[in-house]
Amino acid sequence: MTMNLKKYPHKLLVKLYFDMLRINKVQLHIESLYHLDEMKTPIHLSIGQEAIAVGVCANLRQNDYISSSHRGHGHYLAKGGDLKRLIAELYCRETGCSKGRGGSMHLVDTSVGHMGSSSIVGGGIPIGTGLGLATQMKAEDRVSVIFFSDGAADEGALYESINFAILKKLPVIFVYENNQFAVCSHVSARQAGEIIFHKTPHDAMPSQAVNGNSVMDVYEATKQAVMRARQKSGPSFIECKTYRVRGHAGAGSDEKLGYRTAEEIREWEAKCPVRAFSEILLRDGVLNETEIQIMEETIDCEIDEAFRFAQRSPLPKPEDVTKYLFCD
């Protein structure tokens, strides 16, 4: 990467790195403890995809909306979702962000515009589009970002939602996180070449494909899309090309399944967006080794605290099983 970082504020670059490192470390920590079977919830890690959540969300304000999926820990944290409440949700606690009713796939933090994530692939796309509609109808200054994967791009809900977003010029950004796999099915087995929305007329919906492992590329693409949305000019489409280095669900590598080669996984692990960005920051003197060390320690402390909080939190009471069926 030969990008010139000098034009960016120091604070922004540090934040981008810190947020990616934090998401990476949180997930590694979850993964390392998952075998203890205390987090009784299906996890879907986004290790290797940190740059997308962070590069996008760095352009957003607290009241902007995001819509996310089952692979959503990164989106939640990048948008500013509370870490303690995330971990408590994984531990099925009453203090979890969804009070132990949602689990890993159903995260929410309305205080930062995260209105809930769906584990039906593509399910969050119409809802994020609808949040854009509400914003437009209420004449609010917000944008709605929808994170979805290549699996979701197979679904009709994407076409239906994009058509509506273009029709109504909604302030929506479709962030296509192409990690190439839906469980074990490669995107080439499911889609005939490049996604069709790159052929949408530019005026209707600008679209671009970027390196999803480069946080600055994602940041720049999103910046334009956010500007367009805030100017009420309509939706944008960003494809972030990346790779799911872990298995579909659970902890650890799934290379023994044999649907992809170990070499391919190694190749993409070498493109780790967090490490790649740290190398650039060190090279350009934005950060030094000591500063990175301090960041790591700060994050480790926060993670320890969050896990302690979760483990010590109360479990939901059995007699509350029917609570929250209907809203009064």
Place this chain on the structure above:
Amino acid sequence: MPWTKIKSDVNEPNYYLESDENIRRLSYSEAIREAMDQALELDQRVFIMGQGVDDPGAMFGTTLNLHKKYGSQRVFDTPLAENALTGIATGAAIGGMRPVYFHNRPDFLFLAMDQLVNHASKWYYMFGGAVNVPIVLWACIGRGWGSAAQHSQALQGLFMHIPGLKLIMPSTCYDAKGLMLSAIADNNPVLIIEHRLNFRHKGFVPETPYRVPIGKGIIRKQGKDITFVAISHMVTEAYKAAEELSKEGIEAEVIDLRTLRPLDEEIILRSVSKTGRLLIADCGWKTGGITAEISALVAEKGFEFLKAPIRRVACQDVPTPSGYTLEEAFYVGSNDILNAAREILQIR
């Protein structure tokens, strides 16, 4: 074509009023339109969407010309993309709006099942009460005139199965307006299933906005000998049968459930405890349907009241046929109710 336009030419049974004169009568469709008009007027968050809500047919007249009064921002036509549009309505509701999404026929709700069942109905519970979804979905069962298997389905049994979704089926003009206003004011997803034959009715409708409580049934006719539990159009049919029995000195109590979820269990059990006999009438299929659910409820909680086996009057378990001789055989009405009631009462 008589199929899309239905003439409101009969007064609904006179459930409420001693005197029939000088009351304000609206057609069923006018009653719903008045609810929509008042909701749009009273609450800026309310909007109407659906395929054809701003066309001359205006969803059987229920949304007629509202786009002219409130603008195409608040009353708008939609692409034929039922699933995403249901999700978009859900998202708009989460974002602080109160959408009412009109569907021509319940059959098309199948295209929206993912967003309706997997999303809207689960959002409040799944996030521990953090986000609620105040949307209303509306669809009208298209019985008759050769509607056939894909334009006439009465799917209440299926939707009653879903926790987190409120389900309303009115039978009178008064309730059509009052329950619509309650549904819009409700903080949860509400599905209103109407029946095409109700659109023949004219009935008493006060002009002022009012709400009919969701989850409360009503007794349409008092009786001591047998209980008829019915919904929507079948209430009219049950009432007709009850009046017939009255002539023979048998008094049937007619319960209009109005809401299927939450279900007014008390009104059913209280009536059965009095009469000891139960007949349930539905305009949908029998197997796994609402007559099955209510039978089970009474078997579980009111078995000791029963003097005779429960009888169910519902459609046969086949797709709706198109031809009118077969339609006749498929649908049930007051005669079927009358015959079943006589069997329960062991009279001929």
